[in-house]
Amino acid sequence: MKKLIHSxxxxxxxxxxxxxxxxFLSMIEYIIPKPIIFMRYGIANIPIMxxxxxxxxxxxxxxxxxxxxxxxxxxxxxxxxxxxxxxSGSLASGLAMIFIYRICKDKxxxxxxxxxxxxxxxxxxxxxxxxxxxxxxxxxxxxxxxLIGTITSVIVGVFAQLFxxxxxxxxxxLSDSKGQYA
Amino acid sequence: xxKNIEPGICFFTGIAIFFxxxxxxNLIIRxxxxxxxxxxxxxxxxxxxxLPNILLLLAIMIANIxxxxxxxxxxxxxxxxxxxxxxxxxxxxxxxxxxxxxxxFSIRKELVFPGKTGALFYKIFFYFEKLTExxxxxxxxxxxxxxxxLIEIEKSTSLNDAGKTKNHSFNIKLxxxxxxxxxxxxxxxxxxxxxxxxxxxR
Numbered sequence: 001m002k003k004l005i006h007s008x009x010x011x012x013x014x015x016x017x018x019x020x021x022x023x024f025l026s027m028i029e030y031i032i033p034k035p036i037i038f039m040r041y042g043i044a045n046i047p048i049m050x051x052x053x054x055x056x057x058x059x060x061x062x063x064x065x066x067x068x069x070x071x072x073x074x075x076x077x078x079x080x081x082x083x084x085x086x087x088s089g090s091l092a093s094g095l096a097m098i099f100i101y102r103i104c105k106d107k108x109x110x111x112x113x114x115x116x117x118x119x120x121x122x123x124x125x126x127x128x129x130x131x132x133x134x135x136x137x138x139x140x141x142x143x144x145x146x147l148i149g150t151i152t153s154v155i156v157g158v159f160a161q162l163f164x165x166x167x168x169x170x171x172x173x174l175s176d177s178k179g180q181y182a
Numbered sequence: 183x184x185k186n187i188e189p190g191i192c193f194f195t196g197i198a199i200f201f202x203x204x205x206x207x208n209l210i211i212r213x214x215x216x217x218x219x220x221x222x223x224x225x226x227x228x229x230x231x232x233l234p235n236i237l238l239l240l241a242i243m244i245a246n247i248x249x250x251x252x253x254x255x256x257x258x259x260x261x262x263x264x265x266x267x268x269x270x271x272x273x274x275x276x277x278x279x280x281x282x283x284x285x286x287f288s289i290r291k292e293l294v295f296p297g298k299t300g301a302l303f304y305k306i307f308f309y310f311e312k313l314t315e316x317x318x319x320x321x322x323x324x325x326x327x328x329x330x331x332l333i334e335i336e337k338s339t340s341l342n343d344a345g346k347t348k349n350h351s352f353n354i355k356l357x358x359x360x361x362x363x364x365x366x367x368x369x370x371x372x373x374x375x376x377x378x379x380x381x382x383x384r
Contacts, residue, residue: 016302017335020309024316070306073293076228076286079200081278083285133274137245159325166325169332 014054014173015063021047022067023074040089041152042118044071048094049110049117049160054173057098064094081132088128089121096120110164114157115150122149184225184363189293191360192226196288198368202375203280209269211378212276218370219283228286235279242278243271309335 026044044067051060068090072078077086097117100108122145130138164170203215224230251266294300316331318324 013336016305017309017332019306020313021332023306023310024313027314066302066306070303070310072285073289073303074310076289077282078289079196079285080281082282133242133278134245136248163325163328167329167332169329169336 015059015066018047018051018063019066019070022063023070026067026071027074040121040149042093042114042121042149042156043159045093045097045114045117046156046160046163048097049113049157050164050167050170052097052101052113053164053170057102060098061094064090084132085125085128089125092124093117093121109157110160111154111157114153114160118149118153118156119146122146184222185227187226187363188355188360189290191356191364192290193288193293195364195367196284198364199371200281200284200288202371203284204277206375206378207273208378208381209273209276211374211381212273212280214374215371216276216280216283218367219280219287222367223283223287226287238279239272239275242275243268246271246274312338 022044025046029041029043048060048063048067051063055063068083068087069078071086072083077083094117096119097113100116101113104112126138126142126145129141130136134141199219203212203219206212206215220230247261247263247267249267250262250264251270253265255263255265255268257263295303312335313331316327318327
């Protein structure tokens with residue numbers, strides 16, 4: 001029981017810290033110029049990929065929701081159509097990453113997880129773009145968005161993989177959870 | 183000029199004006215809403231850059247050129263640029279830009295939400311502020327720098343008090359200026375919605 005309380009307390013500290021990291025990385029992403037409107041590089045997904053190693057799937061989804069809301073608050077887009085893009089893309093990528101990670105576990109690297117998440121996110125966002133804003137023109141942008149999204153997700157995946165291998169902070173988290181969910 | 187308007191007042195004003203904005207179908211009235219939304223953003227201290235908005239407006243308009251509808255203005259290759267398509271694209275882009283500015287006006291990071299959720303978000307923004315102090319040097323190992331910052335944040339003593347130090351309620355200090363601001367903005371938005379309904383009936 002004591003162990004459970006300890007782990008819950010640790011999660012309570014780690015969850016907001018990872019959520020803050022997501023928002024921080026979203027801000028960095030916001031500054032980087034993009035060739036196509038609504039395109040995301042996905043660097044804000046790095047903390048979510050890291051959370052797959054330390055959190056349960058449910059907690060990872062909570063982190064995804066906190067990322068979406070936090071991002072909406074910081075950028076002020078929570079009541080706008082932009083928020084719908086963020087919500088649909090992040091939920092889709094979060095679910096896809098959890099799903100692929102649960103199925104493949106150690107057989108998949110963070111690069112694979114990242115590419116899966118980006119693909120799911122781009123498909124859903126293109127669908128939302130088609131019905132809300134751009135109409136059929138969204139399909140024309142589709143191949144370019146998916147191609148760029150795949151390339152950037154590989155880079156993001158490499159970074160997440162390196163972080164997982166080298167981070168001392170993560171090592172303490174993993175020893176706290178003792179690989180309970182990983 | 184309006185920089186000391188309470189974040190809570192901005193939040194409730196934003197929610198109240200969002201509905202008239204959403205239900206307006208007249209292009210001119212929607213444009214007026216967008217202009218007002220931009221003005222109140224600037225007056226309350228938010229930044230405004232015109233170029234990204236023009237690019238967004240053009241991108242949405244171009245994306246909505248097809249299918250052609252109504253009077254043909256001119257032709258580019260096989261594409262007919264029509265009045266209906268331009269109006270449709272303009273309406274959509276104004277809806278998107280306006281919703282972004284109303285949202286930006288309503289939501290500020292100083293806004294404290296009540297209850298446990300409020301405490302959690304306070305904690306997230308507390309950590310966020312700490313992370314923004316991170317001065318990344320690209321000549322050094324980036325992963326190591328981020329790692330060190332995360333360890334440092336968790337070790338910091340004030341961290342344990344994060345989320346406990348603030349009173350988590352809306353706690354709006356109402357004065358004449360705040361109420362007047364709320365009433366004026368709402369009168370303009372709801373008044374314009376009524377004009378829009380009358381125009382639509384005709």
